[in-house]
Structures are given as structure tokens and as C-alpha cells.
Amino acid sequence: MKQAAMEIAPANLDLTEILDRIDASVAEGHISEADQWIESLEPADRLIVLSRLSRLTRRNLFLGLPAEKAADYLHDIPEVQALNLLQGIEPNDAVHILDELPKDERADLVGELPQSAQDSILAEMKSDVAAEVRDLIEYEDEEAGGMMYVEFVAVPASLTLGEVTRKLQDNAADIAGYDVQYIYVVESGSGKLVGVLRLRDLLFSTPSQSVRSLMIVAPIAVKATQTLKNLHQFFADHSFVGVPVVDDEDRLVGVLRRGDVENALAEKYANHYMKSQGIVDEELRAMPLGLRAGRRLSWLSINIVLNIVAASVIAFYQDTLAQVIALAVFLPIISDMSGCGGNQAVAVSMRELSLGLVKPSEVSYVLKKEIGVGLINGFCLGLLIAAVAWLWQGNAWLGLVVGIAMMANTLLAVALGGTLPLVMRLLKLDPALASGPILTTVTDMCGFFLLLSLASLWLDKLI
């Protein structure tokens, strides 16, 4: 197999050529030949190739592969492509592939599908599986229930250790795929979590001991509705690798691992960054051009309208500008520098909110802290730009006007930038998404107004 792989992928083929060969093989219905190409690649290249297949090729490839293999690949490709694929094939084909995934990943994917696709896939699932998936997709992505792992081992407290060991042995085939570190002990009947048994405790004890005598009683658990921020804090406070998740009636519903929380945080940070730069929905360059351009354009359209609104302040002061044309040079500088200073403050607030170092209600604390920075940095930047203006035009009044406008606007931008994310959070809006455009528009308008109204006031000194 390795030999065959080496023959099939000579080192001189680049990814584009390999993509073409896979396309051709799939088009001719030679799915296993296409898969040999994919298998022959290094993992890093394999991911790139799988993500760049055309929609049609990817669809036909996945339909032709054994379900288990298709599920492996589905797990590897970016989620947005996995969702597209599931919507592009027959619901019962989708169910065959989904059945091979771990239960929590299966539910995550189904939960992200549009309602109609979700309904048709759930209708094709066995009723008990569909019920399981429905229960899981009820949870929000950023709460314990939405992140937890549901393939755990639970036993009633009434068993002996010997009976537990036998139970594990009997189910060894199923359990083999699980991430077992603890055995959870539940009350028979109610399913309430009453204890935790460490796998290693089974080793150190005699088979006749009862589970109840050895288990850690009243174990720490988290509610399925706990939020990501609290869970992050929880794992910072406790050195646990995982923690059981219970519902409102204290019934065991899953296990949350430290890695699941870190993973969700990584996604959240990636999202902050993407949104702050104007990429609102996940975009991959392998997506169709029209979709990519359209999504970016919808964000740009809002921005251009806000920009025109802000620039209308300039239009209002055309007469002043016509008499002191040098001001036109400083308009973009003041606009851009306020943006920079304000965005720094936004970033610090986003970080402190994420780490739990500031509460959304602490607006006045942040304001106080940012006013200090705004005064110092506004003064320094104002002084610098005043000197540049004075030296360039030989007019100290121009320096004064430009310097004051820069100082005042930097202070405003820093104070607004620091507090805006907290206020947005209080209003249950997404701070990553709106802070940028709101900040830029307000500081642009104020900056243009400050510079041009001061210039109008002292016009006789500037001409």
C-alpha cells in the first residue's frame, strides 16, 4: 500500500495536478482510485486537497466511499464544507455517514444545518438516535451541554467492583472508542449522579468491594447550561481533566473535558478576530467567488455608508477648507490615528472580557483607566502632529489647531473604544462585530468636526 502510494504520487506533481487527477477519477466513477490519491498525500496536503475539491467532486467522492471513511474525511474538512456536503446528498446517505461519527460531533453538525435539512435528516435517523441528537442540539454551542462528550460509562451505585469490571469487559468493544477516565455512578431509576469512580481505583481494590464504598461521593459537576466563561473559570480553578455534566434534575447527561472548553475558546477568539476585520461568516477561498464577494460586500456597504456620513462633515466646512487647503492633508491622519488608538482600547477590553478580568458592568472602571491613557497618548500624538504642521506651513496656529484636534479626538477614541465592548455586552450585542464601525464613524465625525470647526474659528490666523 505504501509502495503503491509512492508510485501514484510522484514528488513532481503539485496540488493542482493532484486535484485534477482526483477530479478525473471521480468523474469516471473510479472512487477508490481517487481515494488512493488522497491517501498517498501527507496529512497537511490531504486537508488542503479535500478542502479544495469542487462541490460536485466532493459529493460524488463521499457518496462512493465506505461510510466510515467518509466520516473520517468529514471530520477533517472545515465545518462549513461538511455542512454543505450533508445538504447536498440524500438524507439517508447523510445519516449513514453521520452514524459513524462520535455522538457529540454528529449532533454539532446536525445542529448547524438549516431547519429543513435538519428535519429531513432527523426523519431518516432511527428514532432513538434522532431523540439523542434532538436532546443535544437543544443546548447552545457555548454552554456545557453544547460542548460535552456523551460517550461515557455510568454504572449504578449498587454494583460491586467485580460486577463493574465484568460490565466493562462485556462492553469492551463499544467502550474501546470512548475516552474513559472515570466511571460515573448514578442512582438507578432517576439517573442522578451520585459518585465518581476512578479507573485506577478499580485496580487497587478487591472485586467484592461495593462501588458505593469506593466512589467519590457528591462529586463536583457542572450544569448543562453553564456558560463558556464560567467553564473556563472552572477549569482555571480546578486541575480536572474533565467534569461530569448534569441537567436541572442532577441527572448525568455528559462529560465535559478541559480540551472541549479550550477548543470553544479558540473558536471564539478566531471569531473575534475575523469579525473585527469584517469577515462575518466563515469564508474559505475554495468557496464560490460570488458568495465570497457578496458576503464581504455586505459588510463593506455598511462601512461605505457610514464613511459617507462621516465625510459629510467635511463637505459642511468646504469654505474653510478652500481657504486653508493644508487642512486636507491632516483629515485622513486624524481619522486613521483615532481609529488606531480606539481599536487598541477595544482589543484590551475584548481580552479582559474573555479572560474574565473585567465585568460588563464596570464601565466606569474602564473609563477611568482609559482616560489616563487617552490623555497621555493624545498629548504625545497631538504634540508631534502640531510640530509637523507648524514646521511644514510655518504657521504656529495651524499647529495648534491640528494638535488640539488630535489630542481631543484621541482621548475620545480611547475612552469610547475601551467602554464600547462592555456596553455592547450589556446590551447583549456582539462587541467584536460592531465596535469597529461604530467607533470609526463616531471618531471620524468628531475628528473632522474638531479640526474644521477650530480652523473656522481661528480662520484669520491661518490664512
Next chain:
Amino acid sequence: MKQAAMEIAPANLDLTEILDRIDASVAEGHISEADQWIESLEPADRLIVLSRLSRLTRRNLFLGLPAEKAADYLHDIPEVQALNLLQGIEPNDAVHILDELPKDERADLVGELPQSAQDSILAEMKSDVAAEVRDLIEYEDEEAGGMMYVEFVAVPASLTLGEVTRKLQDNAADIAGYDVQYIYVVESGSGKLVGVLRLRDLLFSTPSQSVRSLMIVAPIAVKATQTLKNLHQFFADHSFVGVPVVDDEDRLVGVLRRGDVENALAEKYANHYMKSQGIVDEELRAMPLGLRAGRRLSWLSINIVLNIVAASVIAFYQDTLAQVIALAVFLPIISDMSGCGGNQAVAVSMRELSLGLVKPSEVSYVLKKEIGVGLINGFCLGLLIAAVAWLWQGNAWLGLVVGIAMMANTLLAVALGGTLPLVMRLLKLDPALASGPILTTVTDMCGFFLLLSLASLWLDKLI
């Protein structure tokens, strides 16, 4: 204790008041009273309070607490404060606290200290501990050796399962704090990794069986020098919870858990976001004002110089501007919109690089993809702004000039924004840090030049 805690922290005290009380208690040398205040807080509030203590109070508090408690708190507070604290106390006090941390966290902290502080702390450590720490800090933060966990259980292949169980029982006290899921099997003498034993396999087998007969032979391992990107890919390809880490001679040196990789990725994303917004070093609002303002200012200074350079293009065309003053309204719009469009492309490239969906060498692939988006969005934005200019001033030529400048500059910004992160990566520079300022400066200069040179060319049509 719980009762006492409730008495000591009545619900009507806010965090500032509690901070004052802790300050006062520590100043009077009543450390355990201060700690009772801290213990009485909810975990989320505790983190906020610990992070906002003054440097002096934090220092005296940590020195007064039992080492184990101090280590717990050290683990909770932001890393940058933990490092400050370690530098502010005597090296031997630092060592007492560090000794209570897991080995990998201890090494991470020591590794982040400035060289002189690192040397004095290492000199105070027991020589075997210091040697361990030295070995660990040799690894980069973003490679397997820098992220791995070093408290694992390893046994020689020659033992029987019964001997292994006895060994575990004898060391139960030490091992209790470990995250044991697998027992690693090494060749006696060389320390080479030869197998892996699952904890649960010990349960299902007879004590007289040999480790060698039951272990998974030639287990998958990663090299200590593997990079974060490859490790992320590794865990995407394998459903392992952890993987053994070996050095160049295949000796077992640690265990890397999925969560460690996710954690490092979360940090990386957070860093991308912070740097892209101009926060280069970690900043907490609890830090001294001068430090915060100074760090932000050093980034702003570079930006203001670049801004002045870009705006000098406007100064060059003052005569044109003086004759068509309406152009001044469109200068900031073109500058800002190119920035927006370019930053979107930067963000998509950063994301695709992080996910391994594009290789730094694929500049031409990205360029091709971005030119499509740049043409479509440049055309749309150009058309819109042309219409605004025409309607406002009633001059179709003005619309044409503004529209063409917007189109061409958007295309440039998108193409440059998409490829810049790849080029920076090829040049081993940090794309998150420099893409923004470079992009803005280039697109500002080109945008101003395009608008004003076109206007100069068709000046007779515009007046």
C-alpha cells in the same frame, strides 16, 4: 468556615471596597484575614480581585501565604502578573512557590522570565529540579516540547502486569496528582519508547502476563520539535486524547494532550487579534498607567509616521485640491474603504494559514482568488461612490474620477491584503503584527495618488 466567609463578605460590598479591605489587612500583616476575604469571593470575582491588587499588596500576600496556596493563586492570575511577582520576590521564595506547581507550568513560567531572573531562580533550585527545568525551557512555546505534560508513568517492558500494579500502588501518593490515562513502556537503559499500555488493559488481564505481551507496540509518538500547526493537524487526524512525545533519539520525554494544543491555538488566535489591533504586548488595565500608555504609544508612533508619509501625497497635489475642494471629502473615504477591504483579505489568509488550508508558498493561488473578489467589490463600491459624487456635485467627471480611484484601489488593497500574510510568513515575519500598517500605508498612498493624479489629468472637466 463557610459561615465565617459569609459574615466577612456582606453582599453590599463591591469589589473596590473588598480590594481596600484586603489592602489594609495585608498592610497590617494580617495575611490570613486577607486570604479569608479572597476565599469568600465567587471564583469569577476572586480572579478579578487577585488581578487588581497593587503590586506591593500582591507581593506581601503571596509571601505570607503557605507555598501551596500561593501556587494555586499564581496559577490563576494572568501570566504577565505571575511573572512580575516572581521577579519581585527573593529567588528562594519564588522557588518554594514554583515547587508546588506542575512541572510543565513551572518550566513555562521560568522560561518566560528575563535571563537574569531566570538564572537566579535556577541557581536556588535543587540541581535535579533545575536540570529538568532547563531541559524543558529549551523547547519553543509553540512546539510539542514546550506544550507537553511531563508527569507521566513509564515502566520497563520487562515487568509483568502484577509488578506494574504494585509499582502504581507503591507510588499512589505521587501519581494521584497526575493525569494518568496510559502507562508508557520504555526500554530499560536507553529510555526509548517501545510501547503503550492502557490503564484499562491492566483491569482485563491476569497479573502474570508480561507488559510486553499486552502493550501496543511501536506506538504513535510525536517529536518534541513538532510545530503547533502540525500537532493541530495530528489531533485532527487522530482521535487520541494524548500522544507520547519523544526526542531525536526516540526517548520518551513527555505527553502531549489534545487540550494543550487547543490551548496553545487559543493563545495564538488571541495574539493575532490583539496584534492586529495594535496591542503588541499583553496589557491588563491593572498595570501601571505609564507602562500601558507607553506600549500603546510605541505602536501609534510608527503608525503616525506612516500616516504622515502617506498624507504627503496629498500635499503634493495641493493645487489640484484647491481647485476641486470636493475631492477632500473623498480622500478619507477611499483611504478607509481600502483599509476595510484589505483587512478582510488579511483575515481570510490568517485563518486559512492557521487552519492549514493554504501554504505560505501559494501566493499565486491566493492572488488569483483575491483578484476576483477585488474586481467585483471594487466595481460595486466604485459605482456607488461615483453615483454619490455625481449627484452631490452634478459633475459626471467627478464621479468618474472618484469611482475609478475607488475601484482600482480596492482591487489593489484586496490583492495585497490576501497575499501579504503569506509573504510575511515566507520571510519568517509575524503576519499579524505588520500586515495592518503596511497594508494601510501602501493603500493610502496609492489611493490618494490615484484620486488626485486622475483629477489633475482631467482638471479642466472638474472645475
